[in-house]
Amino acid sequence: MSLPKRIIKETERLVSDPVPGINAVPHEENLRYFDVTVDGPSQSPYEGGVFKLELFLPEEYPMVAPKVRFLTKIYHPNIDKLGRICLDVLKTNWSPALQIRTILLSVQALLGAPNPDDPLANDVAQRWKEDERAAIATAKEWTQTYAKPEPEAET
Amino acid sequence: MGNSAGKETRSESPLYESPPVVGAASSSRRPRARSSGGERHSSLAATRSAVRHALNMEETVDGGYLVPQGVYSGPQDFKARVVRQLMVSRCRRTSRASSVLLAALSIDRRLAPFFKGLEDYEPSWSEAELVAAVRGQAPNTAAASSSEPTVAITPEIESTRARSESNATTASNASSSSHASRARSNTVSSVGSVSEKKTALYTALYRNAVECPICFLYYPPFLNSTRCCDQPICSECFVQIKRADPHVPEHEQPSADSSTVPSPARVSSPFGMIELISECACCPYCTEPDFGVTYSPPPFRSGIGSSQSAGSVLRATLSRHASATASTVSIGSASSSSLQATATGSRPRRPTLPSTAAEVVTTDRIRPDWQLKLANANAHAARRAAAATALHSAAFLLDGGGGSATDSGAGSAGGSNGSAGGRRHRHHRVPRPSGLELLISGMHNHHSNHNNNNSNSNITSGGSSNDGASSNSSSSTNLSMMSPTLGGGSPTRRGSLLSARSTSQRSRRMVDLEEMMVMEAIRISLLEDEERREHERDQVERGAAEQMRRRQSATSTMSGGSAVASSPALAAPQEEETETEEGDKQAEATTKRTTTVSAA
Helix, strand or coil: CCCCHHHHHHHHHHHHCCCCCEEEEECCCCCCEEEEEEECCCCCCCCCCEEEEEEECCCCCCCCCCEEEECCCCCECCECCCCEECCHHHCCCCCCCCCHHHHHHHHHHHHHCCCCCCCCCHHHHHHHHHCHHHHHHHHHHHHHHHCCCCHHHCC | CHHHHHHHHHHHCCCCCCHHHHHHHHHHHHHHHHHHHHHHHHHHCCCHHHHHHHHHHHCEECCEECCCCCCCCCCCCCCHHHHHHHHCCHHHCCCCCCHHHHHHCCCCCCCCCECCCECCCCCCCCHHHHHHHHHHHHHHHHHHHCCHHHHHHHHHHHHHHHHHHHHHHHHHHHHCHHHCCHHHHHHHHHHCCHHHHHHHHHHHHHCCCEECCCCCCEECCCCEEECCCCCEECHHHHCCCCCCCCECCCCCCCCCCCCCCCCCEECCCHHHCCCCEECCCECCCCCCECCEEEECCCHHHCCCCCCCCHHHHHHHHHCHHHHHHHHHHHHCCCCHHHHHHHHHHCCCCCCCCCCCCCCCEECCCCCCCHHHHHHHHHHHHHHHHHHHHHHHHHHHHHHHCCCCCCHHHHHHHHCCHHHHHHHHHHHCCCCCHHHHHHHHHHHHHHHHHHHHHHHHHHHHHCCCHHHHHHHHHHHHHHHHHHHHHCCCCCCCCCCCHHHHHHCCCHHHHHHHHHHHHHHHHHHHHHHHHHHHHHHHCCHHHHHHHHHHHHHHHHHHHHHHHHHHHHCHHHHHHHHHHHHHCCHHHHHHHHHHHHHHHHHC
């Protein structure tokens, strides 16, 4: 099965024109599978953290959304403990005009703007609503614990 | 291959202003095409389907193909015939008949053909480089999509392309004049060298190629543009975009501007179950619902090859929208009214067109079966719901009417007594007391009718369990159809009757009571029927049946006893009934209880 030109071009452009704070590298044996790192956005509890994600482009891509999952443990109302992400553009609002680049930017934006009203991790969302300050403190703590830039910081 | 020949000829027909070139080209080439087609037929003796396939593979319009060129490897579920028609015209059916007729027929190119996508494109490419790029891919994709027919037709392709180029040249005269090819293409059209003509066509088409933002391939600038935001999209990508598959409605709507989202297509379904929906496809760029595109064909096929309009052609190749205007003006024929709408609005930037506009091709248009699909999905879901309901109520009937129920029925339902007892409440929402009597009487009649057919065999022979099940299921279907109209209360939990009495949950208890009464009413009607039937039987059989039934009631009393554990509230009246078998009196008792309940 040959790789669609779009995936090849996207990969090339990710390398030639990288997005600051986002890094996506395909596996050599499977060019549809990407190792991703996303820097926690500044002014957010995740600032200073480097979060590892995995991204997979399904057969139907770009007609269906890529599958994205956090590998690094993160305290966030829209990301559950398995790393799954509740993000509209990854589901119903996916559009084939979006790309790996834009979707990762959306993920990064989600870190900067948690939405506890549409939660995936209910306990986190609950805490976020009840005591936002404490929740943010926990998120910072987790960032320090699990998302240190060192490679061994990953879970 | 009169087909492709016809197409090319047809496309030439609007070239009013340049009859000499076109006329010469078409008249000189047509016989050759015919003969080569004949050769192929005879020499290969290909099957009809293979020929058709080959035809589809190699037919071109505006230098593009009529079948996808393999950008997407998945299954293609759009209606190929519709797409084809949108790309070509209505004359496909008659194309073999006569090229004169074809020439007379009008063209409606509403969707860009499947152009070959270039992996790379540089504006600085020379003509040779450009052609090499286009050619470089042609063999690959063709071979990938179909191996042998392609090989078989190769000479045919050449002649086809040659012809298409011959009329393209007139345009490339103008469009590629910057490359000093005017003189050359003139000679090309007269000499008719295949490769030269190809060069001219490719140059004309792929100069100023644009990248499709979805598949990242480069196409001629004559791409479809979205009706909403006027962005390019190639046909290959367009035919991939479709409605969401039928699914249960979720809380989220596909786009943020929920006000403009049209209500997703709904199909009313019986049984009051949740209808499945299939949301319309949205524009990939601006998420406007009811995605649709328009297509502005390249000007050179529309007959702007003459010297007087050469200037406009030049302009047209520079600007896609200007080309729309120019071609519309010069065509002035087929779907003039719709095209004019495009033309008038295309000066600065075409405004958003409604999805209902005549020139817009929507995703639904090329998948006209979506409504059928949705209806099928809904019907399927409804059938499954009905089957589940039937199963539950069958179990409930047999459970409730333990004494009278048949062996077979009890056997089929017996295993699920407990679970059915637990689930049935979902399906039998009981009305307010005022409506209860009505319901009971309705049930009563209904069941009498049903059991006329089936109870006989059940009782006497203990017959096939299917009989019992079917009668029950059909009656329960009615039950479930009734339930929504009765405006059922909230589902209640099984076995809560006793506890409900002690607690203050009066409403819940009421519902439970009502539910029990309905069950009893049904059971009673069953009993009645049974009795009537038995009286009608001849005496000899009756004796045997009597005996059998006694045995049955013994066993089912036992099964009823086992049900006591799960449903003590229900078990008491049930046992009482199996003993007495006085249906009428029971019915009276029930109605009395109903009135007391309603009084309470």
